[in-house]
Amino acid sequence: MTITHPQGFRAAGSAVGLKPSGRPDLTVVVNDGPSDAVSAVYTSNRCKANPVLWSEAAGADGRARAVVLNSGGANCYTGDFGYETSRLTAERAAQLLDTRPEDVLVCSTGLIGVGGQDFRDRIVGGLADLVAAAGGEAQHGEESAQAIMTTDTVPKTVTRTAEAPVAGGSSGEYRLGGMAKGAGMLAPGLATMLVVLTTDADLPADVLDRALRTATGQSFDRLDTDGCMSTNDTVIVMASGASGATPDEESFTALLTDACLDLMRQLHVDAEGAHHDIAITTSGAASTDEAVAVSRSVARSNLFKAAIFGEDPNWGRVVAQVGTTDAQFDPARIDVTINGVRVCTDSTPDEDPETVVFTREVTVEIDLKAGDAAATVWTSDLTHDYVEENSAYST
Amino acid sequence: MTITHPQGFRAAGSAVGLKPSGRPDLTVVVNDGPSDAVSAVYTSNRCKANPVLWSEAAGADGRARAVVLNSGGANCYTGDFGYETSRLTAERAAQLLDTRPEDVLVCSTGLIGVGGQDFRDRIVGGLADLVAAAGGEAQHGEESAQAIMTTDTVPKTVTRTAEAPVAGGSSGEYRLGGMAKGAGMLAPGLATMLVVLTTDADLPADVLDRALRTATGQSFDRLDTDGCMSTNDTVIVMASGASGATPDEESFTALLTDACLDLMRQLHVDAEGAHHDIAITTSGAASTDEAVAVSRSVARSNLFKAAIFGEDPNWGRVVAQVGTTDAQFDPARIDVTINGVRVCTDSTPDEDPETVVFTREVTVEIDLKAGDAAATVWTSDLTHDYVEENSAYST
Numbered sequence: 001m002t003i004t005h006p007q008g009f010r011a012a013g014s015a016v017g018l019k020p021s022g023r024p025d026l027t028v029v030v031n032d033g034p035s036d037a038v039s040a041v042y043t044s045n046r047c048k049a050n051p052v053l054w055s056e057a058a059g060a061d062g063r064a065r066a067v068v069l070n071s072g073g074a075n076c077y078t079g080d081f082g083y084e085t086s087r088l089t090a091e092r093a094a095q096l097l098d099t100r101p102e103d104v105l106v107c108s109t110g111l112i113g114v115g116g117q118d119f120r121d122r123i124v125g126g127l128a129d130l131v132a133a134a135g136g137e138a139q140h141g142e143e144s145a146q147a148i149m150t151t152d153t154v155p156k157t158v159t160r161t162a163e164a165p166v167a168g169g170s171s172g173e174y175r176l177g178g179m180a181k182g183a184g185m186l187a188p189g190l191a192t193m194l195v196v197l198t199t200d201a202d203l204p205a206d207v208l209d210r211a212l213r214t215a216t217g218q219s220f221d222r223l224d225t226d227g228c229m230s231t232n233d234t235v236i237v238m239a240s241g242a243s244g245a246t247p248d249e250e251s252f253t254a255l256l257t258d259a260c261l262d263l264m265r266q267l268h269v270d271a272e273g274a275h276h277d278i279a280i281t282t283s284g285a286a287s288t289d290e291a292v293a294v295s296r297s298v299a300r301s302n303l304f305k306a307a308i309f310g311e312d313p314n315w316g317r318v319v320a321q322v323g324t325t326d327a328q329f330d331p332a333r334i335d336v337t338i339n340g341v342r343v344c345t346d347s348t349p350d351e352d353p354e355t356v357v358f359t360r361e362v363t364v365e366i367d368l369k370a371g372d373a374a375a376t377v378w379t380s381d382l383t384h385d386y387v388e389e390n391s392a393y394s395t
Numbered sequence: 396m397t398i399t400h401p402q403g404f405r406a407a408g409s410a411v412g413l414k415p416s417g418r419p420d421l422t423v424v425v426n427d428g429p430s431d432a433v434s435a436v437y438t439s440n441r442c443k444a445n446p447v448l449w450s451e452a453a454g455a456d457g458r459a460r461a462v463v464l465n466s467g468g469a470n471c472y473t474g475d476f477g478y479e480t481s482r483l484t485a486e487r488a489a490q491l492l493d494t495r496p497e498d499v500l501v502c503s504t505g506l507i508g509v510g511g512q513d514f515r516d517r518i519v520g521g522l523a524d525l526v527a528a529a530g531g532e533a534q535h536g537e538e539s540a541q542a543i544m545t546t547d548t549v550p551k552t553v554t555r556t557a558e559a560p561v562a563g564g565s566s567g568e569y570r571l572g573g574m575a576k577g578a579g580m581l582a583p584g585l586a587t588m589l590v591v592l593t594t595d596a597d598l599p600a601d602v603l604d605r606a607l608r609t610a611t612g613q614s615f616d617r618l619d620t621d622g623c624m625s626t627n628d629t630v631i632v633m634a635s636g637a638s639g640a641t642p643d644e645e646s647f648t649a650l651l652t653d654a655c656l657d658l659m660r661q662l663h664v665d666a667e668g669a670h671h672d673i674a675i676t677t678s679g680a681a682s683t684d685e686a687v688a689v690s691r692s693v694a695r696s697n698l699f700k701a702a703i704f705g706e707d708p709n710w711g712r713v714v715a716q717v718g719t720t721d722a723q724f725d726p727a728r729i730d731v732t733i734n735g736v737r738v739c740t741d742s743t744p745d746e747d748p749e750t751v752v753f754t755r756e757v758t759v760e761i762d763l764k765a766g767d768a769a770a771t772v773w774t775s776d777l778t779h780d781y782v783e784e785n786s787a788y789s790t
Contacts, residue, residue, distance in 0.1 A: 045715060045718040046717075046718040046719075046720075046726050047715060047717060047718030047726045047729070048718070048726070076711065077711055077714055077739070077742050077743055077744070078743060079727070079741070079742070111711075112714075112715070113711055113744050226697045226698065227695070227696075227697065228696055228697060228698045228712075228715070228716075229715065229718070229719045230715070231715050231718065300622070301622075301623055302622065302697070302777075302781075303623045306781070306782050306785035306786040307785065307786060309782060309786045310785075310786025312786065316471065316472055316506075316507030316508055317507075317623075319442050319507075320442060320507070320623070320624065320625070320626050321624075322441075322442060323440040323441040323442030323443070323624070323626065324440055324441075324624045325441075331441050331442045331443070334442070344472070346474070347442065347472050347474070348472055348473060348474040349472070349508050382697075382782055382785075382786075383782060384779050384782055384783075386697075386701070387778060387779055387781075387782055388779075390697070390701035390702065390705075390777075391701040391702060391705025391707065391777075
């Protein structure tokens with residue numbers, strides 16, 4: 001069970017020949033309602049892929065009945081033809097589901113530049129069988145999660161169940177489901193993170209939207225494996241209202257955030273080429289934004305990431321990155337702890353770095369001594385495998 | 396001949412035991428005047444090394460008689476003891492040169508955290524012999540250039556000679572010399588770029604300062620091999636006035652810029668771990684700043700840099716990086732040319748990427764079609780050697 005865990009959702013996955021491997025590459029997720037509330041966040045890259053351009057416009061009214069997702073081609077930088085492909089995909093799905101094209105969102109993932117006539121024909125031509133096959137049973141959710149995989153080694157899914165008031169004053173159960181693909185920003189071809197979340201809670205689009213922005217801000221936005229911003233990133237949440245339960249905004253936001261953190265961790269540990277999963281926590285910051293900025297600056301340092309690959313607790317590279325930010329701190333008072341060993345106190349050497357023990361998980365703690373805010377950013381080390389996979393993928 | 400090419404300068408280099416290899420690691424450059432005008436630019440990192448903190452204060456009055464530089468230790472994040480070491484170094488050199496400590500600048504390069512009692516003793520103890528040996532002959536300039544090397548494979552030097560008016564209305568010759576160490580920001584330990592430039596032109600400190608900021612802004616500031624900002628970077632220019640010639644500001648700035656570009660190129664091609672030297676030129680920009688920002692965004696993309704290592708002309712990764720900037724452009728109208736092949740026109744595929752021929756030098760041209768400004772940023776590819784050298788250096 002994944003995206004079909006909540007009531008009111010059907011899904012199916014199939015192989016239409018977009019992937020040379022013949023693996024599943026097309027999926028549809030249908031919201032049968034009664035509600036069709038939707039919200040989505042997209043890549044902030046200004047050079048967006050065509051499916052993002054389509055979905056941003058189509059989903060702007062807070063309503064959607066379905067999402068069609070494909071792997072095997074990003075349909076990015078494919079010009080007007082590519083945009084027309086996304087529109088035709090939505091049109092055909094709408095026809096089959098008896099709804100409007102503007103109620104169908106489209107997501108694509110795979111190599112940039114892939115999105116020609118063949119690509120279009122296989123997707124549009126494959127939709128009739130796909131929609132006919134869509135159901136709510138467990139295996140359909142799994143099929144969907146597999147059909148959006150590119151270089152992922154495992155599908156990423158999540159389910160949650162919680163209590164909330166229902167009409168008439170009693171209490172009922174509502175559910176949340178989700179699937180994700182991608183390896184942070186590590187995936188070659190840049191077409192990386194796609195996430196679909198479903199719930200049978202009865203919530204209007206504006207509540208979904210605020211909850212989604214909070215949840216992604218604390219999860220996916222803080223996974224920064226190689227600093228590269230994708231062209232296709234999309235996170236969608238759809239609410240069917242089929243449970244009749246209406247959780248309060250705060251508890252729904254907490255549940256959605258928890259589910260997004262779960263998916264984010266699955267993306268993190270499956271990041272391509274990574275040998276170490278690094279969590280960088282900055283505390284003592286004047287604000288959460290500054291804590292994120294400091295942690296992110298370290299997460300983006302190739303020198304630091306290469307050092308961690310070599311299991312070298314090189315705290316100098318951490319302090320040097322802190323110094324590149326505008327955060328409030330005294331440059332002479334920074335503490336750095338790596339895997340529990342305080343290697344740097346007040347910007348000078350403290351405990352012997354030789355005593356740091358390395359495992360797959362690495363924690364870096366930075367104390368700025370400038371306030372009470374804290375935040376964690378997750379990243380991966382810079383490895384030979386990263387170089388290899390990203391230099392050899394498309395040639 | 397390097398920094399002793401202009402009249403009025405003496406230098407010497409020696410080995411005082413800072414480098415385990417026993418190679419030269421300490422040098423002094425003395426300006427015998429008649430003028431003692433100086434200007435310097437330093438790393439913008441807020442967590443600066445101790446010699447930078449000393450020199451920023453000492454050189455603030457636009458006067459200096461000497462610079463003492465060491466390799467074999469960055470004296471960075473070494474606390475008050477480290478600052479005291481820089482001060483004692485200046486004090487001892489001043490005593491030997493019969494000048495004020497505030498007229499001696501100090502530069503250090505090597506590993507962060509290295510700067511203990513031994514480091515101090517060797518430098519301070521070695522200055523008497525070094526100053527006694529200082530001369531203006533050719534070999535002394537070469538010794539100096541070698542004594543500041545860390546992971547450099549070759550010393551980097553430059554000389555220039557030009558005409559300018561002298562007092563009384565006639566025309567005379569003036570000279571410029573320079574030496575540099577570092578491999579952009581690729582050097583492990585972060586203590587990377589040190590540059591000393593000398594001239595016997597007669598120019599006040601404010602003219603030197605404006606000329607130096609223009610020159611470094613167009614040269615060293617546009618070399619961005621791995622996006623990491625150093626803690627010790629220092630570029631110093633000293634003018635002795637010994638030629639009696641006073642070039643106009645514009646022509647001196649042009650000559651200084653030309654010399655800095657020459658040294659920058661030497662740093663670029665000696666960048667550690669690099670297999671390709673990449674020049675990224677953005678044209679059609681609304682301003683020079685935006686052209687630099689766009690070129691720099693591409694220079695910092697690990698995905699793009701790994702692709703170039705694999706000789707994959709992956710223009711999608713270029714357009715995606717352009718999309719992360721705030722520069723003016725139409726996302727659907729970007730052109731990308733790699734090694735002369737127009738692989739992308741109007742953000743869609745154009746000529747066959749397979750026809751791109753790769754050599755050590757790679758040119759990437761981006762046309763934003765939004766204005767008349769252009770700028771180039773230089774970078775290196777992301778290679779296995781880069782990962783290896785930066786993961787294994789200090790452990």
